[in-house]
Amino acid sequence: GQNIDQPTEMTATEGAIVQINCTYQTSGFNGLFWYQQHAGEAPTFLSYNVLDGLEEKGRFSSFLSRSKGYSYLLLKELQMKDSASYLCAAMDSNYQLIWGAGTKLIIKP
Amino acid sequence: GAVVSQHPSRVICKSGTSVKIECRSLDFQATTMFWYRQFPKKSLMLMATSNEGSKATYEQGVEKDKFLINHASLTLSTLTVTSAHPEDSSFYICSARDLSGTDTEAFFGQGTRLTVV
Numbered sequence: 001g002q003n004i005d006q007p008t009e010m011t012a013t014e015g016a017i018v019q020i021n022c023t024y025q026t027s028g029f030n031g032l033f034w035y036q037q038h039a040g041e042a043p044t045f046l047s048y049n050v051l052d053g054l055e056e057k058g059r060f061s062s063f064l065s066r067s068k069g070y071s072y073l074l075l076k077e078l079q080m081k082d083s084a085s086y087l088c089a090a091m092d093s094n095y096q097l098i099w100g101a102g103t104k105l106i107i108k109p
Numbered sequence: 110g111a112v113v114s115q116h117p118s119r120v121i122c123k124s125g126t127s128v129k130i131e132c133r134s135l136d137f138q139a140t141t142m143f144w145y146r147q148f149p150k151k152s153l154m155l156m157a158t159s160n161e162g163s164k165a166t167y168e169q170g171v172e173k174d175k176f177l178i179n180h181a182s183l184t185l186s187t188l189t190v191t192s193a194h195p196e197d198s199s200f201y202i203c204s205a206r207d208l209s210g211t212d213t214e215a216f217f218g219q220g221t222r223l224t225v226v
Contacts, residue, residue, distance in 0.1 A: 033215070040200075040220075040222070041219070041220065042115075042202050042217040042218060042219050042220040043153070043202075043217050044217070045215075045216070087152060087153070095141075095206075096155070096158070097143075097155075097215060099152045099153045099155075100152060101151065101152040102151075102152045
């Protein structure tokens with residue numbers, strides 16, 4: 001079956017670095033997405049990886065290892081506004097997005 | 110990125126009535142639109158996939174007659190919740206993609222908070 005696993009909740013300190021991991025199993029693979037979702041709002045796109053390696057975009061970076069079925073989202077210089085849920089989604093061979101349950105990130109001062 | 114507009118953002122309706130939610134792609138042609146439902150503190154649950162000009166494909170467990178989806182044009186898909194009940198109260202989100210191109214990113218509407226009283 002298809003499955004996405006990511007931690008339910010993480011806590012980090014303002015100004016620090018946090019890494020949110022995601023493992024996936026899908027029928028075929030067409031890329032891995034990370035979305036940020038604030039409570040009561042729709043998800044917003046953060047990153048897309050389809051090749052192995054690290055993609056850096058400002059304070060956010062995303063890593064993918066296709067052989068391990070593994071990705072992580074790295075957030076640097078954490079700000080209070082980064083408190084949100086982070087959704088990992090893998091695209092299968094039919095271009096369907098398989099969603100993880102999301103990781104709630106709590107930022108403490 | 111591309112813009113997807115979803116309307117209304119919030120709606121309260123009486124039990125037994127129907128509610129229509131619109132999803133529009135404003136600056137691109139959405140060959141495929143997806144409708145999700147999200148329960149509190151849960152991830153997105155795909156309800157159905159709609160392709161322009163054809164019938165929607167519903168996920169297992171989603172009632173076709175209750176959640177009517179129409180994708181009449183490349184820029185508009187609608188979800189109608191028929192004979193709504195309190196258990197239909199939820200956050201509904203649409204997303205659109207243009208699979209004819211190379212961009213695979215899913216663009217989301219703002220979401221609709223439905224409350225059935």
